[in-house]
Amino acid sequence: MDGQGQDFKWIGKRTVRPDGVDKVTGRANFGADFSLPGMLVGKVLRSTHPHARILSIDTEKAHALPGVKAVITAADLPDIPSEEAHFGEDPTDFRHVSHNVMARDKALYDGHVVAAVAATSESIADEALGLIEVNYEVLPHVLDVEEAMKPGAPLVLEDLITGGVTPTPKDPSNIAKRVQFDLGDTEAGFKKANMVVERRFTTKPVHQGYIEPHAVVASTSEDGHTLVWCSSQGHFMIRAACAKLLGLDVSQLRVMPAEIGGGFGGKITVYLEPLAVLLSRKTGRPVKMVMTREEVFRGTGPTSGTVMTVKIGATKKGQITAAEATLAYQAGAFPGSPVGLGCMTAFAPYDLENVKTVGFDVVVNRPKATAYRAPGAPLAAFAAESVLDELAKALDIEPLELREKNAAKEGTKAPYGPRFGPIGYVETLQAVRDHPHYSAPLGPNQGRGIASGFWMNFGGQSSAVVNVNEDGTVVVTLGHPDIGGSRASMALMAAEVLGIDIAKVRPIIGDTHTIGFSDITGGSKVTFASGMAVVEAAGDVVAQLRERTAMIWEVEAEGVVWEDGHALPASTNVGEFEPLSLAQIAAMAAKIGGPISGRASINAKGAGPGFGTHICDVEVDRETGRVVVLRYTAVQDAGRAIHPAYVEGQLQGGAAQGIGWALNEEYVYGDDGRLQNPGFLDYRMPVASDLPMIDTVIVEVPNPNHPFGVRGVGEVPIVPPLAAVANAVENAIGVRMADLPMSPPHILAALEDKA
Amino acid sequence: MNAMRYEAPGSIDEVVALLAAADGDSRILAGGTDLLVQMQSGFVKPGLIVDVKKIAEATTITAEDGGFRIGAAVCGAEIGEHADLKEAWPGVVEAAELIGSVQIQARASLGGNLCNASPAADSVPALIAAGAVCSIAGPKGRREVPVADIATGPGETSLGTGEVVVSIHLPAQSPRSGDAYLRFIPRTEMDIAVVGAAINLSLDENGQCSAARVVLGAVAPTALLVTEAADALIGGPVDDAALERLDAAARAACRPIDDKRGTADYRTKVSGVLARRAAGIALERARSNS
């Protein structure tokens, strides 16, 4: 079933979110809210050098301070070998994760952890940090991606050999890997073009900007089992990483998911958790570690800064004949930028014959880049969608029409290989054309831009259990942390399948010992994959309800059907029976076979790709260079909006983050390689009053692989805004901004260059 | 571990006595929106904190000599709600109200903004343009000092050991006069001024500018009273030519630095723009205030 034309009782309803009351009253427990008797405070010492060899660390004085219970350095962690780890969309290496959590031999960025302490109070822990003596040999550092690629650049990792090139280079460099995706023949394609536009773009690293800093409590029992409370995008990931980094059995670690105050990809890896576990194992006491905002900025996130070149050719009539991109992404101190995903997504909204994308993953002396909402895609789309806009203008074709002419459809071969099934890109373009925003008049110094975005979306491993209580209420236990309101959507899907009132369904997140393995919350997978698991588990319950009814009625199970929350005879042949409600059957369960419990553990395949197109209006102050976003509309294919309000929330949130990325967010480093703006005062994320109400339009082209037609929606909406804003600015002032952020000084300088 | 003592006396005399008796670093606490942040980040570690919010003189606004006396610890929200003050000195009030956000406004004071001595403090240029004078209490008694003379550099003031700002006096505003303050930030709030510009100007009966004070913020170690910029306005009509001269004089006076909040070059350009725009607003106010 593809969900099309179905009459739903709950799907698509805007019900109150199950976690809402506790969150608005402050009762919800986030990472830092757990406390245990006898708990110690854990703190880390961070390098202030961007690149330095650690010659020695003397912890004796810190150890001797009364109240200090443990001091650890890399020497206390096993020196684990390289091993591929699969947390997010891109694989990483457990050895690198270990070295990122605690520097071994070298500190690789300002903020890199070199030691940690556990003490009886925060002030003692702070004092102890001051007593740790680290003897550094300061090394030359490199922050910029192009500088890092040059021969002779300071080597961040001395044994790093570029992957993806033949023959394998003999000498190490900062280029971790080269990737390439080809379709057709771009050289031949450009020959057919009447117009070719090529441009170079640069962007700065930006942080995910989640409100909740990383926090963890770990408590170890005498028998060697450790309980961990923390907020993350995947408690199974926390368990796996802690076990691997510390050489423990997976079953020795039970990780309890706290409510999470935002992650956006930034919480799909570990930072403090293995250290808290180790400190707790060493001291035998609970240990709590909470980052300050400054630590969050210096030690976690961000996504890559980049240098990108995009070239697109088209015929006079606007048929794109070839497209090329060369993308160089900062990985931070360890390999693993999302450059591959940038290459795959850059031109994916278009049906193209000739595409070539080349990517470079480059290490620099900055914090290790972490996933950020559609990792890699907003950057590549910024470049590609800006060039498309420029190309449309050069051809004197409306930018929207250029996109319509080349739009990917069902059957289009994606630049990274697969053929698309049913997709809704064209529908988003039509919705833009039909929207009153698209044709609204503009005033002086105002401009409008549009841009599109793509994300492949992911599925993966997911588990769900549906327990029927004796009074007919239902508890749905899920395996993925709820970041975007997924509990609400899971409850809706369970209620739909069971045919009961949503008020009877209570969704919760299970811990690593109470629910089957589930991948991280990421890749826009949860409503899709966890939803499939919930539908299957609820279906399992329905099958059991039919069996139990068959026992009561003394008929075959096939003789019982489930409709609207009731068991009914399948036909009059079965016999005359009064319908039995779920609650009635639940009340009798003890006498007819015992508890009713459905479960599913699946590997969800067939995530439907997502497309979005955004319209942005800006006004530019020509004397100060300040850009104000006046009006913004985000259109996206959601496949099926299970809970439309939370889909809209995702669209608005993605747009807001993208606008911040476009306009003012950037890491400011001094010549000394130290981060100068590790706080929200000077790391300028938009505040509420900076943004207009973001209008949304949900298009629904169901994904045939999901029982209700769901596509992931969380990541697509951050892909178009960077280019949408840049295209709007160009439309307002006639200047193409190819470097982010488009902050007032940059705009003013660009205006002056033009004059 | 360092113990910290907190006192909240009911009179200025007690404050002065507490400060005089203290050894080590002691700090006045008004709204705490600078002090607590600095303590949190380990930047300052005072042994004694003297809260001045229980002292009537420091927490009330009173009419005086046709002008107003504002207690040093009165918060921004209260200043914004004072109709008479807002009518007389809209530029000072809008500067005070720009500080922070709704939450910060419920705490942040003029005394704190002034004594924190940030070159980017929003209320300070407007107070200097208005000719405000501080009343200071200390071991040697009371003294009056123009607001312009308090900050001596980033984080540094001319206050002596044991001295506290009790209140700030705004004179009576002259007829046909108006003041205005504008700041530039990339966002709409929760940001620190990249540039600030305050103007207080008066017109004669013929609509010519008879007096002006032009003050720039965030373009030098302290707020700058730019007499050349005022001279660009005084003695003629506040027309486009005068505004152009003002713009040029403001830019010429800037001595900004490059930092994470803006480049020197950018700050200089924008100082002229803001001075011009603030003068336009002050002019409108002066015209409607005859």
Ligand SMILES: Cc1cc2nc3c(=O)[nH]c(=O)nc-3n(C[C@H](O)[C@H](O)[C@H](O)COP(=O)(O)OP(=O)(O)OC[C@H]3O[C@@H](n4cnc5c(N)ncnc54)[C@H](O)[C@@H]3O)c2cc1C
């Ligand atoms: C989120 C946020 C946003 C902000 N936004 C702005 C902004 O937009 N513009 C701006 O200018 N500032 C801003 N600030 C800084 C701060 O809010 C202001 O400087 C505020 O006016 C300080 O007043 P306070 O009463 O809180 O001072 P406090 O923190 O109580 O004191 C500040 C300093 O002055 C000293 N002090 C205070 N009162 C006296 C006195 N009577 N006599 C002698 N010394 C005294 C204190 O000892 C301390 O050193 C912001 C701060 C935060 C946290």
